Amino acid sequence: MMLNFVLNVEANYIMTKYLISIVGPTAIGKTALSIQLAQYFNTEIISADSRQFFKEMQIGTAAPTPEELAAAPHHFIHHKSIETDYNVGAFERDAIEQLEKLFKKHDVVVMVGGSGLYVDAVTKGLDDFPDLDPKIRETLNNTLETEGLLALQTQLKQLDPQSFQSIAIDNPHRVIRALEVSIGTGKPYASFLNQKKNKRPFKTISIGLTADREIVYDRINRRVDIMMENGLLEEAKKLLPKQHLNALNTVGYKELFKYFNGNWTLDFAVSEIKKNSRRFAKRQFTWFKKNENILWFDYTTPLETIVNDISKLIEKQ
Known part of the structure; x- marks a missing residue:
């Protein structure tokens, strides 16, 4: 063949x-x-x-x-x-x-x-975006940390309702990016999309x-269990001092950080990893x-x- x-x-x-x-x-x-x-x-x-x-x-x-x-x-x-x-x-x-x-x-x-x-x-x-003042993103990240995602979603809905309807609104990175462009340019984020590319x-x-869907979700649940067996808890614990870094705002780590910080039980953190992984798959x-x-x-x-x-x-x- x-x-x-x-x-x-x-x-x-x-x-x-x-x-x-x-x-x-x-x-x-x-x-x-x-x-x-x-x-x-x-x-x-x-x-x-x-x-x-x-x-x-x-x-x-x-x-x-x-x-x-x-x-x-x-x-x-x-x-x-x-x-x-x-x-x-x-x-x-x-x-x-x-x-x-x-x-x-x-x-x-x-x-x-x-x-x-x-x-x-x-x-x-x-898509080609203009250079933006980095202070805009710093301010938005601070808002996310102090007031939560809902505050950013509300702001985006007011400034750029088209993007609010079209982007992954539960993804803080996407919301911050849309807001950053809208605030920095005074134009909707969507106006820069789908331009002619190289x-x-x-x-x-x-x-x-x-x-x-049931098969995907079952595979996700089993994968999380295997990760825990293979040492995910220990890996996350080593990274706890750096939990503020953007790379670690990731499913599997951010949930365990809440366990280490005393906010959640371990069982609940693992269940949240599975739930958030399923949402990510969707x-x-x-x-x-x-x-x-x-x-x-x-x-x-x-x-x-x-x-x-x-x-x-x-x-x-």
Whole structure:
């Protein structure tokens, strides 16, 4: 089957480079599939998971194990410290530079990650925003800390009702970003979106893994239990002195910080990790479902079926 696949598409992708982007909710099996495809195409993997970048956060981000990292070359895994101010714009720049290098020796590269904004940054490019006064974000972060997310949501609803209706309103990072742009420019955040972007020198084939909601939620619950067994509590405790850092405002850590700070019991903190992980999975589905070009597969689909469908997509292009 592999020989036929190569013969069918060889003429097509000698001139064209392909990025296979694997997306889907947390705990669905993206890492395993990315390794299978990387091995099949004898290529390398770029991670677009915004929390797996940080070397101090291994257990709680479900980063690839040492065995998985050894199974195929990976990039952007544990390459930054939580002390580093690393954002989606920096990732876009670094990822495109890395892809330029990888495409010199591979016709196909695999990218995997459930962080929708980071995936889009590579495949589509980011919207162009003007430079903003950093004091605006400082003020908004202070408001979040002292008055809570609801105060920011109320402010956004007043200043930019369109964004209030369209963004992930329960995500403080998204709310702060929309407010920052609205306050700093005097224009709605949405007015800067969907502008013409630079064309990528590769074609993207987007693959999504899915399952019934009950299955996804069960996999999430079991993953959290495994994380706790593997030492998530100890990992979070070591990071407690740095809990103020933005990178640690992450499901799995922020809940345990409340346990360490005496606000919650451990059992309740773990139940909140599961609940917030399920909510995150729902947001991931919502984000990726907007992309009509994603080819969706049940998480149990055999590799051969996925590769055959990739072949058909390449042959059409």
